Amino acid sequence: MQVTLKDFTKTFDDMTVIDKMNLTVEDGEMLALLGPSGCGKSTTLFAICGIHRINGGQILFGTRDVSNVPSQKRNVGVVFQNYALYPHLTVSENIAFPLSVRGDDKAKIEREVRAIAELTHIEELLARRPAQLSGGQQQRVALARALVRKPDVLLLDEPLANLDAKLRLEMRSEIRRIQLETGITAILVTHDQVEAMSMCDRIAIMNKGEILQIATPTDMYRAPVNKFVAGFLGNPPIVMLEGKASGDGRFIVNGGAGLPLPSRLANIPGDTPLSLGVRPEHFGAAGASQVSGTITFVEPQGRETLFDVTLADGVVLRSIQPAREDVALGHKVAWPLDAEKLLAFDATGQAV
């Protein structure tokens, strides 16, 4: 089911948290709402499922306007960050809850609960209570409960935030598998870029109640619309250099030497203020130009090693390379820079 937000506005008391947001989630798509803490991701999610009333605009499920439909009648499944399982009910009663309040008959409930428990791999936990489950197991139960009545939309509010690193990895692919198997339209709220990129078809990146860009993970990473998006995606993060265009296809760092600009910006007039974004993988691997400097920081990460290289004029570039031990702290190096992949932003922060 397609979900559309039209000029969605939400205020708490006098504070406008979200102002005229527009967003379309395609049928069967999994979309990530990605953004820093407090940017309004949960607020958007709660508006979609009807927990919050909206203060302006429209929410459409398909063509149906649900803006004023109570949450009970929207047929959405929600997985809350803390799972919100009912502590006094067993796992199977928890999962059966949406069906039993609807008044389904026992046999049907039993059948549906079994089926969904199989899908989420929790068949052997059905008789337990939430307090007797691990975090990952609770997570699966919450997912099963959200899915059991075949909702039109599945909403996930930071579902992996409370899990340890290994379990997070496992549940990431698990949730994606289930979403693909059921073909349900899903919205995942997260502030973890890796989660967003690895699980979702598209990412809507938010900041301060505004959607900055909606794109597939690869597009967004390769071509962020502005400095915020470029800085938010990527780990280790992009290095942003402030300066201006030289007029002859180069970039002059404030108070320092020049770096090459991508050829598409060859004609940019001189003295145009620019920010140049250099991702760590763009320095030290391949490229036409050579940049030399001194290694001032080394961080081995197992498969890869992260270097900070300080150039002659004091500019620090970051480089990530397959693990190597032939260079060390203090060494002078001259590494290639892939100028064509560099990102440039104008004075307002928009990509150029």
Added chain:
Amino acid sequence: MRTRTSLLGLGFVSPALALLFAFFLMPVVLTTVFAFTNMSTATGITGGSHVITGNLLRDLGNAGIDNDVITALGEASFSVTSETLAAAADAGVEPRFLGEIEARLMGQNFEDARSFESALKSLPSRPTRIRELKLATEPFERSILNTRYASRADMEAAITSMAPDAPAETISTIAEASYTGWRWIDGGNFQTLLDRPETIRIVLNTVFYVAATLAFNVFVGLFLAITTFYLPKTGAGFFSVLWLLPRITPVVLYAVMWKWFTWDNGFLYVIAEQLGLPAFNYMKGSVPTAWATIILVNGFVGASFGMILFSGALRAIPIQQLWASEVDGASRWQQIRQIILPQLRWPILFVTSYQTLSLLSSYEQIWLTTNGGPGSTTTVWALEAFNTALNNYTGNLEYGMGAAMALILVAVGLVLSILYLRMFRFDELVNKPRIEF
């Protein structure tokens, strides 16, 4: 080392033990002791003396003591001894006349007033007026009736002197019966209670009072907690305070307010009159309205207690659970029934048990409002015990009986507490402790 630690431990707990003993155990112990006595205002709570009264003689006669002995004890005699002479001097009998009595009649005994009077008349300086003569005989009268004897031996000696022929065991029985202090009567109080026809009525009243007030407390408490929970926050605070008022108002003021509310020409009365409904003193005018008053008076005090506990428990439920149940399709009612109430189970049980115990022993509000009436239709056990022991209008406070009634209350409360405690413990057993040692 071990002994030192245990001594140290004892040292630490001893203040608590002392307090426990003084404030918790002592009243129960005293109640238990009193319950097996016939203590009352008449007997006093310290020791007593030995007195034979007219009533006692009659009772003894009925109990089959030899009639001759009874008659002998009932008679007065007159004797001239140094004590009676001294008494007569104190009573202001003329000294010359007294000197003559001493000189002529010393050591003599007279069976009745007439013979003593005629003996006195023979004395030269006798008073001329017959009334004065009669007055002068009084100090010489020696009667066992209404005379206090400090010890049993004194009483026995007095009985022997009055009725020398009485057998020793009769004397002993009479001396025993003449004791005015309290004594042990084993289960006598309880037997009396069992035999009294009002007892069953008071028991039923109590059961009804506790059950109805409790139901009111819990349901209204729940209702208030849940409605204020769904109300906007600003209103909720105001309502909480409003419902607390009955509890924080001094009980006497609160009762007076209810009187004003329900009495003749009170608020309800006037309104009922305006509406053409029966208007009378609702508090005391009829049994159903008296009960309604009592249950409401106590119910409103207790409702705030339930409301506060339930509100706390409600707020402890994570809001996401309620959101989850809503998106899961649960209506308000289903949310309350299936998510909220099951999680309020322990607070409800706690309020129920706590309130049962406190209602069982509460009587103040009843005493201040209907005072058990009309008749004794709204008299509960605790009120009856209070009236028996501390508030009897005839003036004879029956401490022993009151204590016996209180003891029964304590026993019932104890049994209930144990039952409730086991119920709570049961919960702990089901939920394994989260913190293990």
